[in-house]
Amino acid sequence: MEKRFTSSDQEENDHINEGFDDMQEANIAHEDEEPKVGMTFISEDEVTTYYKNYARCMSFGISKINSKNADDGKKYFTLACSRARKHTSNSKNLLKPNPTTRTQCKARVSVAVSLDGTITVSRVALEHNHELSPTKSRYFRCNKKLDPHIKRRLELNDKAGINVSRNFRSMVVEANGYDNLTFGEKDCINYIDKVRRLRLGTGDADAIQNYFDRMQRENNQFYYVMDVDDKSHLRNVFWADARSRTAYEYFGEVITFDTTYLTNKYDMPFAPFVGVNHHGQSVLLGCALLSNEDTKTFSWLFTTWLKCMHGRAPNAIITDQDRAMKNAIEVVFPKARHRWCLWHIMKKVPKKLGRLSDYESIKTLLHDVVYDSSSISDFMEKWGNMIACYELHDNEWLKRLFEERHR
Template sequence: MIFSSIDELTEYYKRYGQSMGFGVTKRSSKNGDDGKKYFTLACSRGTKYVSKSKNLLKPNPITKTQCKARLNGCIGLDGTVTISRIVLEHNHDLSPTKARYFRSSKKLEPHLKKRLKLNDQAGINVSRNYRSLVIEAGGYENLTFGEKDCRNYIDKVRRLRLGTGDADAIQNYFVRMQKQNSQFYYVVDIDDNSRLRNVFWVDARCRAAYEYFGEVVTFDTTYLTNKYDMPFAPFVGVNHHGQSVLLGCALLSNEDTETFTWLFSTWLDSMHGRTPNAIITDQDKAMKNAIEVVFPKARHRWCLWHIMKKVPEKLGRRSDYESIKELLHDVVYDSLSKSDFMEKWEKMIEDFKLQDNEWLKGLFDERNRWVPVFLRDTFWAGMSTTQRSESMNSFFDGYVNSKTTLKQFVEQYDNALRDKIEKENLADFGSFNTSIACLSHYGFESQFQKAFTNAKFKEFQDEVAAMIHCHTFIERLDGLNSIYSVIESKKKFDKIYDILFKVSFNEKDFEIQCMCCLFQFKGILCRHILCVLKLTGKTESIPSYYIFSQWRKDIRRRHTHIKCGFDHFVGNVELQRVDKACAAFYEVASKVINSDHDFLKMMNWIKDIKDEFASKETSPANIVEEDGSEQNQVTKILDPVKT
C-alpha cells in the first residue's frame, strides 16, 4: 500500500488497531544510506518488560509481552510512503471493545477542547465538565478520551491563562504594596493578546537582604510544576544562621530559554545590576543558556542530587549496575584532587566498558559544573544542591495548596514570609542571648564563639571536635613558608582508612590553605588547618579575614530594620508615616554618623524636633481616652474580608 504522508499511514494503522483491539506506538525511525527514511509502527505491547520498581514486593503492572506485530514503512525520495513489511499476528488477546482505553486511540477534537475551555472559565469543574460530554455522546464508550485527558488539557490551558479577576487582583495588590514601600519591586509580563504571562516580585526587605546574602543563589522551578497552574520560581540565598532567605520569586507560564532570560534580567534589575558570584540550578539546558546570557561571569553549578538521582535510570539496566554505582559514588564524592578524579573516572569507563555511554560523556564534558572537586575553590555557602530552593518551597506548604488561586498565592506569600522573618528574629535573639560553651581551651575557638552566630559556631565546633581524628607533621620547612601533612582517619562501611591532606602556611603573612578547600567552599576553617595552628602554637587568635563576615552575629544588617510591605499597613496612614520616618532615620544613622561629633549633632537635632512637636497642641477630635474610644468619632467594626 502507498500513502501520501507518514501521518496518513499512522492514522490508518491506528484505526486498524482500534478495530482489532490493540494499541499502536511509533517504535523507531532512521535515515538510510539510500536517502530514504525508514520507520516502524508497532503494537504497544511490544519490546521486553524491565522492572523499575524499587520494592520487589510491590512490582509495577506488566504491559509488555514482546509482541512482534508491527508495520515497517519507507518514505521515498518523492515523499510518498510505502509499506515494506507487516506482521499481523499478536501473542496476546485482542479486544475491540477495550481499544478506546489505549493511548493511541485517544483523541480530543478541537470543538471539544473549546467546550472544555469555556466551561472551565465558567467555573464548572472537570468532573462535571466531562460528565456533560458523556451524556451528550450517549455513553462513555462513544468518547475517544477519558476524564484524565480532559484534566490534563485544562491544566495546560490554565498554565497560560489568568482570568481577568486574577490579573486585576494581582496588579492591584502589587500597586498597593509599592505605595506602602517604594522599594517593593514587581514586573508583570503580558503576551500580544494582553494576557498575563509571567509575574515577578520582591519586597524591600528581600532586596536589602541580597546586599549581605546574595553572593550565592539557588534557583529551582520543580516545586509547583505539577501542583499548580504556573511553576513557582524562587531565588534563595543563605543568611547568617544558615537559614534559607528569599531573594525574589516569580510565577511562570513557560520554562524555556526566553522566559528564563526575561526572569533573570528582571531579577538583576531589581538587585541594582549586582550579579551573584555563583548560582545553583538543576541540569536544565534552558536555564544554562539564560544564565550564560544574563550572568556570564557567575559560576554556574548543577544540583549534584538531581544528577546522581538519574544514575538508576541511565545505568540501572546493566547487570553490573551495583558495581558501577558504588565506584561512581567513590569517583564523585571521594576524589581528593582533579587529577585523582580524572584517573578514577578513566579507570571506571575502561573497566566497565562505558565508552559509548552518551550520558556519562556529557557529564564528563561538563564536569566543571557538578563534580565537587572541580568546584570547591569557590564559595558556595556549603551548598552542592538546590535543596535551599526546595526547603523554601516546602515553607510555603502551610499557606498554599492545590486549590489556591494565583491571586491568593501572591497574598499568602506575605503570610509565609512573615513567619520566615520571625524565625530569623528568633535565631538572632538566640545568638544574642545565649552562647555555646567551648569544647577546648584554644583561644581561636573562643574568638569564633564571640563572632559567629550559634548555628555557624556549632559547625565550627564540629571541626574542632574532629581534630582528634587527625595526626599532623611537617613535610617541608622553607623559611616562613611551610608545607604540613595532616592524616585524617575516617570510617566507611565499618572500615577505618587514612586520608592525607596537605596544608601550606606562610607565617609572615598568616596565609594558610588546605587542599580540602573547606574555607573557600563553606567559609569555615577546616580541622586540618586547625591542627596546623595547634602544632605551630598559633592557637590564641587568628586574623579577622578568616572569620567569614556572612556568618557573624555582630554585624548590623540593614534588612533587619526594614518592615515588609504586609497588608497590615493598608488604610493606616499613621503606621505608614512612622514606617517611612524610621526607614529615613535609619539610613541617616547607619551612613552619616561616623564620629562622636556627628552623634551629638544628631541627638541635639532630635531633641529640638521633639521640643517643637511637643509645643504643638493636639486636636481634641483625636484625643483617645483610656477605654480606647474617641470622644467625637465612633467607628463601626466590620467583619473580616472573606477569602
C-alpha cells in the first residue's frame, strides 16, 4: 500500500507551510528606518514586511508591481504604492466608469536579488502624487488581518446560526469603534464563505475515504492524500492512479496545471496535472480538489504531487498568470521553466482591449504578432509597430505582458 493519510504524513506534507510561516515572522532589521538605497535583507518576505510596516506608518498601501529574472541570473522586483500605474476602465457604460484610486503614483522601492540570495534595495522614490490619509490606513488591503481568535469566533457563531452582520457589530462594540479593528465586515463575510466550502455534508468525507481505500485495494499503485486542518476538517484532496504515475515516467518533461475548473456544490476548484504523450494526446498526471487558491495551498499540492512522482520534478510547467501559483512553483520547482498559458492570455484580449476604438484591427495585429512571429527580432519589430501604430504606449496590460515576455 503506497499511501494512506496519517498524522505523520500531514506533518511531512506541511513542512512547506511552516517555512512560509517562519518567513512571515522574520525579524525586521530596519524597522524604524526610512527606505534607502543599499539596505539589505535576508528574504523577499522580510523586505516586503518592512516596506508594508513603513507604508502603514506613512498611511499608504503597497503592492508588488513588477518581477523579472535577468539574463545575468539576478532577480528584480518592485514594491510600490497601491496607487501606482494608470487605471484603464473596463466598464461597458461610458457614463459610469469603474471607480479607481490609481493615480500613477511613483513612490516605490526597487529590489535586486543577487545569485547568493542577498537582497538589496537598488532604487527608492518617496514622493507621492496624492494625499496620505492616516484615518484610512486600516482599509488598505495589505493592512487587513483576521487574527486566529477572530476566525475561531466567526466560525463558532456561524455554526450557532448568528449571521455575520450581528457578529461583526458585536466586535465593533467590544473594540470601541471601527477604527480599532484591522478588518471590515466584508473580510468576515469572505472568510465565512471560504469556511463553509470546507464543511462537507454528512458522510461526504467518509465516502471519499472509502472510495480511495477501495481504489487502493484494487491497485496498490493508487496514491492519495487527504489534507485536514487542526480540527480534522478536510481541506484538500489529491489522488493519482497507476496509469497517471506510469505516464509521468515517459511524458513528464513538460506539464500543464490549471485551476479554472469549478466542480460540485462546494465550489471547490478541480486542479488537474496534464501532460502530452507521443501521439499528441493529453494524459492525466494526477488531480486535486482544493479549498483555496493561495500560495500555501499550491505549495502543499505541488509538494504532495512531487512525492507521488518519486521526487522527479518536471523540466517545465505551464500555468495561467496566477501570482500565488507562481510563488509556489518558485519554491517547490525552483529549476523548472515556468511559462504562462497563451490561451489564458489571449482569452483576456476582449476584456482588456475591447473598449479601444480600433479594437478589431488591434486584435488582428496582436494575433499576428503572437502566433506568426518567426524569431525574436521578428516579434520585437511587429510588437513595436503595433504599439506605435495604435498609440498603445500607456496601455498597462500590454506593458506588463511585454515586461514578462520571458514567460
